[in-house]
Amino acid sequence: MLWFLLVVTLSIQGDINHGEIVGTFHSEQECVKKMREFHRDAEEAGVPIPPQVNFGCVLYNKRGV
Numbered sequence: 001m002l003w004f005l006l007v008v009t010l011s012i013q014g015d016i017n018h019g020e021i022v023g024t025f026h027s028e029q030e031c032v033k034k035m036r037e038f039h040r041d042a043e044e045a046g047v048p049i050p051p052q053v054n055f056g057c058v059l060y061n062k063r064g065v
Helices: 028-044
Strands: 003-010 016-025 053-059
Touching: 003 028, 016 028, 028 053
Parallel strands: none
Antiparallel strands: 003 016, 003 053
16 A cells, blocks of 8 residues: 655635645555654744644555546
């Protein structure tokens, strides 16, 4: 399986402003671990993550749309 770590920035209205795959992983656990590390590192550096920035791990299904 392939998991994508996505970062999505929302507008004030809740629409997607920007989305980007920032990592790929072979398990959900690896993806979640990286997401938590990113949040921890930002907190330790004193860099707040704005509320309109959302992170999530998404399973890639090869079937397409």
